[in-house]
Amino acid sequence: MQTDADTDARQEGIRARADLVTALVLVALGLAVIYLSWTMPRLEARRIHPSTIPGLVPLFLGVGLTLLGGLLAWRSWRIKAPGGWQDLIGLVRTREALRIGVILALALVHTLVLVGLIPFWAAAMLFIFTFIMVFETWLNEGSADPVKSFIWALAVAVVFGGGIYLVFERIFLVRLP
């Protein structure tokens, strides 16, 4: 059986390795910002003072991000985390990752596909209904009651999907997508 100390050490190992990956991404981003700021037009034709060029602050920020990213990479590299890489990759296969993936998929389908294709209230109802059904049946960790979930999902979708439309567009006169 795993003890709390084991779990904490594992979490720390995962974070150290995740920090290392992020730090490298940040260094790459910092270098890209430095390059883009350096090559940014200096508006010589407009005779602006060289110390007021548009790329000045982004250049400093790029340098700052590269340095701090480098420091974070060095700090994370020094932390000994045996099995950290495997644990980090293993995160993708966890139930938590599945739940997050499903939310993002539902959100993207709603926002990028349904909105604009069908009326906003219909897209909202469809999203709410599917979201509740998925998390109360398929991804439910306890005992599921599909009939009860269906009734609740339908009720919440109709009341809130329609309610949001009415409150925003009809009462508060806010245009919806």
Add this chain to the structure above:
Amino acid sequence: MEGLILLGQGVAHFLTPWSLFNVAWATLLGVTIGILPGLTATMGVALLVTLTYKMAPDQAILTLMCVYLGAIYGGSRTAILLNIPGTPANAAATLDGHPLARQGRAGLAMGLATTSSTLGTMVGIFFLAIIAPLLSEAALKFGSYEFFWLALFGVVISGQMTGSDTPLKGYIAGIIGLLVAMIGMETLHAYQRFTFGISALGGGVDLIPAMVGAFGLAEILSAMKRKAVGHIAPVNDRVVPRLKEIFQYWRTIIRSGVIGTFIGIIPGVGEDVGSWSSYAAAKRASKHPEEFGKGSQEGLIAAETGDNAVVSAAMIPTLTLAMPGSAAAAVLIAAMLIHGIRPGPMLMVENAPFLYQVVAMLLLATLANLIFGLSLTKLFIKVLAVPRERLMAVIYILCVVGSFAITQRMFDVYVMLVFGVVGFLLREMKYPMAPLVLGIVLGDLLDLNLRRGLALTNGDPSPFFTRPISAVICFVIVLTILMSIPAVSKRVRSLFSRTGADGSPARS
């Protein structure tokens, strides 16, 4: 005297049926948002901006302020009854609030949390009314040099104080925020930076969609990551506390209120830091520190006074310097700008009554919290039982509406999605959100004032270091950064203690 008259006028301004109606529903909504774990004050305020933007400016800000204060207070209910902080500000309240509930004194705990929240807000309001006009007058003397340093100071101190894992992550979050602010047309030469030919990026990244993403969608992902399990503690005792039960801790209340106020004034350092700092100070000063964590009434009072004092005090830099005192205050700045109210040093010159109207708003909001908090116990317990699966689906739709409605562009909805995903990943890796938000808000101020300052002196940077106020802020920034380096802070601490940092006696 003039201040008192303006304050009286501010209160009278809102004593109308319409204003009181707005106070009532917005406070109830705020408390509900606070009670529901996964919904934070910042998220509530960001989503509500949409609903209020057709309202009159004073009513809109009144509504948002009630939601903000209500949510910070409401989170204490969840902390006490469920042992889960309703908002991050209430994490310290779980330590003693929930043990009290388990001892069968949930009613007392809720009563103490409610009254101490009100008292905390009152202390904050007192300092807001006194300090803000003075600071506003002082800020009129600030030039480009001082504003550049202030903007940098805001991001640095916020990064230092909110980076729970390491200040390094706080600083990185701040720089990312500043870089986001660099996107779009810059204000000095009207050049479009980092737009990559995308015309929608020309105006830059709007704060509201970014905040709705970072605090709305990211919260949905965090909350839905795993199924919530919790047991609501029963409430069988009296909720309204006796005066003696509160005022025997008057020292703790004043101390926590002052600490909360101090934390609130520091830009971008929010209620959670105020709450933890007050709690730690109360434990150090208490006659019974051993009771802390086991159901200490003093601990609960300290935590709840501290976070609520931050809300009022956060308005000090927000209104006088346009530097948000907390993440939710950043949204309030955006909302004020939408409604044509320009926070900053000129506010007291252009619109002095507004400052006192904000004081009145906080006063009304905290009184509404007190009344609802002590009377609607059963209703709030019902709110706690709402399943997350049903709630979060609706919240996502509100996120889409909230990010779209201000400028009515689908592009802002995409910004919300990007900030939601990136914000979630950063949060999972313990990057604080406050410096990021502060960076987005202060980026333009920092960029414009640095280059304008340099233009004024033909490229000579010396005024940035020789003007007295500039030199002081610069010194504080350098000190803050140096103190975040472990080796330096260890050495400095050992200088001020009798024993060395490693426990060995210091050599003289």
